[in-house]
Amino acid sequence: MIEAKHVSKWFDGQQVLYDINATFDTGKTNLIIGQSGSGKTVFMKCLIGLMTPEEGEILYDGRKIRNMNTAQRRQIRTEIGMLFQGSALFDNETVLGNVMFPLKMFSPLSHKEQLERAYFCIRRVGLENADNKYPSEISGGMQKRVAIARAIALNPKYLFCDEPNSGLDPKTSILIDELLSDITHEYGMTTVINTHDMNSVLGIGEKIVFINRGHCDWIGDDKSIFRAKSESLNDFVFASKLFQEVKLVLEREAEAAQK
């Protein structure tokens, strides 16, 4: 479980995160949702320690990252996998090289075992035929898969994904979401996913943290999101035509139930 307690963050005197409290559960896909520019990426970077919040604490299963020394921080980083918004694959390495990278740097396994593990991860994300391609030679969806394979290579306890399906078509998005959800349940990871995509919210939103302009306005799950009282959340959820229809249906249902 990851806990964020009273997290606030400023950039050059400009506050972007306001006193955020949230917990992210083990073995679940935890979603952070919100509009573009609401502070999701900054919040996630605070969670993983790429940025330090000016106020507040982050705890990994009770371990405060602020108090850690360098060795402890490195230890915890080997327990973290991260999927960046733009995949962040190493351009000068092949698919296999990218997945091997964390293994080469940190794994105590022999070279042969490392290769086995890398191929296992590559097969797990369904890329067995692309292992010798370079990132520039494969599609965006495949790049995301490589990034997932790289992120899970060291069997992390915590997996972070920043907009895993930005720039992907709806069908590929769903496949990536399902992959993330399957992996999370298979290995009992604590997965935190940033997204502004309502399809993901409904598909894999086991726990949802809604961020609006740096404030955490609502916490819940995919079942309760349509019945939430938060105005800003409703603005976000029912922004598209499709979900306005859903809203009408829901309202009619509610009326019927009252009668």
Add this chain to the structure above:
Amino acid sequence: MIISSINTFGKYCRFLTQVFRAPDKWNVFFKSLVAEIYKLGVDSIPLVIIISLFIGAVICIQMTLNIVSPLIPSYSTGLATREILLLEFSSSMMCLILAGKVGSNIASEIGTMRVTEQIDAMDIMGINSANFIVLPKIIGFTLFIPVLCVLSMFFGLLGGWFIAEFTSMLTVETYVYGIQSFFNEWYVWYGIIKTLFFAYIISSVAAFYGYYVKGGSLEVGKASTNAVVASSILILLADVILTKLLLQ
């Protein structure tokens, strides 16, 4: 202006304390060291050869044309060509040119890694990204620069020899006699020592500018221009100081 320079210098020093650490994995370090020597050093050989050949030839022509006093012996053409090459061209001028090629290459490569979050990805894995990316570049380029310097000296002199051989401006004998007379071996060492400092300046300054890029591809371009300008100025400054120290 002054305060911001001091700030930048402080940041640069802090950056260096991250860079100069023992690598996490020595075998990975040596692999990337070899790759960097190849990419930054060996790949620069053609450029160095071409430029040195032509500049050597031009210096030789200029010297012949301009030294027309009967009081000056004819072999001084070769002598002057050699001194210019050994003392300034093959070290300082060559490094200014390499600042353009190698410096912009390093800055844009690292800058791209920064804006595409590849550096963040390394940090998240718990890798000291500055050390991992930059140290092989600095060490690789600094190790290889003497080779480039000596090549430049050799091909510069060869360029002059072509003028002697294929034109009627001077004879090969006087040229060869000229480049051998009053030879001071220390000048070669002086050139090599200077290039070691310059190579360090080019690679570390360019890496610094690339590493702290913020924004997108536009900023990467700006950073690589700034890196070339800054390292060129520092090279000139270091040239004055080193010359005073080494030749006095």
